Amino acid sequence: MTRHRQETHGAQSVTGGPPLLRQINQRKILAILRSEGPARVGELARHSGLSRPTVTHVLDQLSEAGLIDYLQDHPDGRGQLGRPARVARFRAEAGYVLGIDIGPHQTAVIVADLDGRSVATTRRSTSSAHDQHQLLAAVRSAIETALEQAGVTEQAVLSVAVGSPGIIDRRVGTVVRAPGLPGWTALDLGEELGRFFRCPVLLDNDVNLAVLGERWRGVAQDTDDVVFVLWGERVGAGICIDGEVHRGKAGAAGEIGYLTVLSKDAAVAEPDGEGRGPFEREVGARAIIRLAHELAARPGHTSSLAGRPTLDVPAVFAAAAADDPVGREVVDTVAARLAAGLAPLLLVLDPDMLVIGGGISRAGARIIDSVAAHLRRLVLVPTPVRLSALGQDAVVTGAVRQALSEVEQRLLPNPETARDGAD
Amino acid sequence: MTRHRQETHGAQSVTGGPPLLRQINQRKILAILRSEGPARVGELARHSGLSRPTVTHVLDQLSEAGLIDYLQDHPDGRGQLGRPARVARFRAEAGYVLGIDIGPHQTAVIVADLDGRSVATTRRSTSSAHDQHQLLAAVRSAIETALEQAGVTEQAVLSVAVGSPGIIDRRVGTVVRAPGLPGWTALDLGEELGRFFRCPVLLDNDVNLAVLGERWRGVAQDTDDVVFVLWGERVGAGICIDGEVHRGKAGAAGEIGYLTVLSKDAAVAEPDGEGRGPFEREVGARAIIRLAHELAARPGHTSSLAGRPTLDVPAVFAAAAADDPVGREVVDTVAARLAAGLAPLLLVLDPDMLVIGGGISRAGARIIDSVAAHLRRLVLVPTPVRLSALGQDAVVTGAVRQALSEVEQRLLPNPETARDGAD
Numbered sequence: 112m113t114r115h116r117q118e119t120h121g122a123q124s125v126t127g128g129p130p131l132l133r134q135i136n137q138r139k140i141l142a143i144l145r146s147e148g149p150a151r152v153g154e155l156a157r158h159s160g161l162s163r164p165t166v167t168h169v170l171d172q173l174s175e176a177g178l179i180d181y182l183q184d185h186p187d188g189r190g191q192l193g194r195p196a197r198v199a200r201f202r203a204e205a206g207y208v209l210g211i212d213i214g215p216h217q218t219a220v221i222v223a224d225l226d227g228r229s230v231a232t233t234r235r236s237t238s239s240a241h242d243q244h245q246l247l248a249a250v251r252s253a254i255e256t257a258l259e260q261a262g263v264t265e266q267a268v269l270s271v272a273v274g275s276p277g278i279i280d281r282r283v284g285t286v287v288r289a290p291g292l293p294g295w296t297a298l299d300l301g302e303e304l305g306r307f308f309r310c311p312v313l314l315d316n317d318v319n320l321a322v323l324g325e326r327w328r329g330v331a332q333d334t335d336d337v338v339f340v341l342w343g344e345r346v347g348a349g350i351c352i353d354g355e356v357h358r359g360k361a362g363a364a365g366e367i368g369y370l371t372v373l374s375k376d377a378a379v380a381e382p383d384g385e386g387r388g389p390f391e392r393e394v395g396a397r398a399i400i401r402l403a404h405e406l407a408a409r410p411g412h413t414s415s416l417a418g419r420p421t422l423d424v425p426a427v428f429a430a431a432a433a434d435d436p437v438g439r440e441v442v443d444t445v446a447a448r449l450a451a452g453l454a455p456l457l458l459v460l461d462p463d464m465l466v467i468g469g470g471i472s473r474a475g476a477r478i479i480d481s482v483a484a485h486l487r488r489l490v491l492v493p494t495p496v497r498l499s500a501l502g503q504d505a506v507v508t509g510a511v512r513q514a515l516s517e518v519e520q521r522l523l524p525n526p527e528t529a530r531d532g533a534d
Numbered sequence: 535m536t537r538h539r540q541e542t543h544g545a546q547s548v549t550g551g552p553p554l555l556r557q558i559n560q561r562k563i564l565a566i567l568r569s570e571g572p573a574r575v576g577e578l579a580r581h582s583g584l585s586r587p588t589v590t591h592v593l594d595q596l597s598e599a600g601l602i603d604y605l606q607d608h609p610d611g612r613g614q615l616g617r618p619a620r621v622a623r624f625r626a627e628a629g630y631v632l633g634i635d636i637g638p639h640q641t642a643v644i645v646a647d648l649d650g651r652s653v654a655t656t657r658r659s660t661s662s663a664h665d666q667h668q669l670l671a672a673v674r675s676a677i678e679t680a681l682e683q684a685g686v687t688e689q690a691v692l693s694v695a696v697g698s699p700g701i702i703d704r705r706v707g708t709v710v711r712a713p714g715l716p717g718w719t720a721l722d723l724g725e726e727l728g729r730f731f732r733c734p735v736l737l738d739n740d741v742n743l744a745v746l747g748e749r750w751r752g753v754a755q756d757t758d759d760v761v762f763v764l765w766g767e768r769v770g771a772g773i774c775i776d777g778e779v780h781r782g783k784a785g786a787a788g789e790i791g792y793l794t795v796l797s798k799d800a801a802v803a804e805p806d807g808e809g810r811g812p813f814e815r816e817v818g819a820r821a822i823i824r825l826a827h828e829l830a831a832r833p834g835h836t837s838s839l840a841g842r843p844t845l846d847v848p849a850v851f852a853a854a855a856a857d858d859p860v861g862r863e864v865v866d867t868v869a870a871r872l873a874a875g876l877a878p879l880l881l882v883l884d885p886d887m888l889v890i891g892g893g894i895s896r897a898g899a900r901i902i903d904s905v906a907a908h909l910r911r912l913v914l915v916p917t918p919v920r921l922s923a924l925g926q927d928a929v930v931t932g933a934v935r936q937a938l939s940e941v942e943q944r945l946l947p948n949p950e951t952a953r954d955g956a957d
Contacts, residue, residue: 278914336783348882352775359757359884361915366881369914371874372795379911380877387912389664451794454803455878459771459787461782488802491701491785491792 144201206269210510219507222261231261272513274317321347324509328409329500334463428474450485468499567624629692633933642930645684654684695936697740745772747932752923757886766893851897873908891922
């Protein structure tokens with residue numbers, strides 16, 4: 112009630128206002144510095160609508176808190192009365208955030224400053240980790256290496272966001288279900304990683320972070336409603352609606368690996384022995400290799416893929432690019448299958464854009480074009496289909512974005528809302 | 535900039551504040567009266583955190599604007615110093631809203647006051663309308679009858695919301711595509727209906743309004759993410775995410791009638807001669823009747839449905855309820871088909887609830903239970919499946935809610951946010 116009175120009736124004097132108002136003014140000035148870059152008191156007063164004495168006072172407070180400092184050499188700065196104009200600058204190095212992507216093959220860590228600039232990046236193979244303990248040790252080692260490279264202490268880390276496969280219970284930071292990672296299911300990852308840091312550790316499904324990454328720095332920067340489909344051994348979708356990740360009531364939104372649209376007869380959404388859903392079994396990496404073996408073994412066909420004891424996805428896609436008939440048939444078949452699974456998603460959401468990423472998508476634009484062509488026949492209103500711009504960095508980039516958002520919500524104003532705040 | 539200063543620095547005196555602040559206080563007091571019911575000055579001062587003189591002043595302004603009046607006989611009211619306490623009351627009759635549902639068979643109109651209470655309801659058959667002109671005339675006549683019944687003039691109508699089948703371009707109020715209504719496609723319904731009224735006329739897809747209706751007064755009152763599936767001759771979904779209708783980039787979200795999940799071979803999302811999509815052709819009313827004819831005609835079967843020249847959906851469902859083998863087979867078959875189409879929707883969204891409405895759903899709980907049973911095998915995390923509580927009133931109820939929301943955004947505070955505003 113008291114706080115409300117303050118908000119309504121405001122301050123009676125410029126510098127003697129109540130704490131909340133001071134905080135509002137601090138946020139306003141910080142937001143302008145973050146969005147517009149270094150600025151002098153007069154510029155800040157004009158942008159903020161605050162008086163020059165208020166701006167000066169707020170800058171002193173922010174400087175004391177370590178969030179700004181002063182430049183003496185503003186590019187177009189000129190002194191008043193012969194004195195050099197004090198130019199205030201947001202200290203992006205006042206703190207750091209960590210983005211982490213834990214996958215079945217590798218773990219990636221990015222250390223970024225408060226402007227989101229990457230200061231250090233580490234990748235560590237996790238293929239050889241056979242249990243929870245080894246996997247966590249590899250993750251920890253990657254974090255330590257990244258911090259060391261960046262010259263950043265754990266105390267300077269203000270927020271950590273982690274992407275992991277599986278259905279995540281974000282309230283308690285637990286991986287509820289994660290096929291494909293040894294010992295990962297039922298792991299209290301939030302608590303385990305929380306031991307490394309004093310700051311908040313946010314856990315999310317990796318594809319949910321990938322969609323944030325593409326919206327922040329990838330192909331989906333101008334979209335509000337966008338779907339990121341991870342297409343690799345696993346298949347899953349990250350869904351962004353009105354700029355927010357849609358996770359569903361149990362964190363299971365976008366689990367399209369369990370679609371049964373391609374299954375015959377009495378299909379059920381059940382994982383196989385290795386935790387793969389029905390749709391993943393039809394369009395995942397293993398299905399592609401199996402299909403290539405089958406088609407190449409047909410009598411009467413000549414294919415560069417025939418008779419090769421081992422095949423991998425890049426080899427099959429390279430054959431398709433070289434106009435090998437079997438390669439082309441495989442690509443067209445899996446593209447048609449993927450489109451059959453994605454069509455319901457597009458009919459349901461009618462998003463601004465569909466982004467396809469993951470290991471298989473990196474085989475190139477040809478398969479994306481083929482998927483898009485199949486999709487056009489299956490939906491009412493076509494959706495632009497794009498290849499992920501961030502590739503294997505989509506998840507870890509989204510994790511940095513998520514950690515920054517957490518800091519901004521808790522400590523800093525978001526530069527994107529600066530203009531709203533200043534008008 | 536000027537306005538911003540006012541917000542930040544606030545008023546210097548209680549009643550002489552700038553217009554914006556006065557408006558904020560008016561909204562605050564109105565919000566309390568709408569959520570808590572009639573109240574005295576002292577109660578309003580306590581709830582709002584405003585002083586008694588400010589409350590009195592605001593009440594005078596609201597009374598002048600016709601938005602409140604005074605009761606003399608508050609249930610638990612006692613006078614101060616022997617005078618009767620003035621009890622202020624929100625005048626829900628200060629204005630009215632109209633909800634309209636235009637369907638291929640009938641048009642429904644509800645006139646409601648500003649508390650959302652229905653004052654009059656009209657239904658008018660539109661089956662005999664053969665073109666745009668006749669349909670619009672029927673709609674207009676239904677509106678006039680409803681207003682007359684309510685004793686409300688057109689001038690007192692503050693907002694109108696209209697639900698129509700089809701893909702709607704809400705920016706310009708045009709029906710982009712509406713199979714099933716004669717001449718409806720490419721109709722500028724917003725402009726046509728706008729001629730009847732001076733107030734805003736909002737046009738939306740009917741299923742989008744149905745989901746709002748169920749969230750407001752139906753089975754989905756405690757949900758944020760809910761999907762309403764209309765199951766009749768047409769099949770479509772209205773999607774509510776975080777309490778907001780999700781419409782998609784072209785207003786085509788939820789157009790699941792065009793799902794091809796049940797189609798064999800090279801299916802395409804194309805309408806048939808009557809504008810029905812592939813999924814509608816498998817699970818719509820006509821498909822049910824065709825299936826019943828086929829199954830009843832098989833040799834060696836005894837069924838009450840055999841040999842009947844005409845069948846309708848209620849007859850088939852009644853037979854199923856009476857344990858007729860063909861009736862039961864039809865119900866189970868179409869329930870399985872519907873579930874196959876809805877499973878992708880649930881895998882994508884993982885909503886709090888799935889509500890099934892429309893003509894076929896009104897055949898009863900048996901078919902809903904059957905759909906739910908099939909769905910459980912097709913998804914990872916089960917979604918509660920409920921029969922629409924509003925039946926044929928879902929769309930028109932949602933239209934009233936939509937019109938009220940428009941008024942609340944433009945003129946009135948929403949009672950649901952009153953507590954946030956007062957604390």
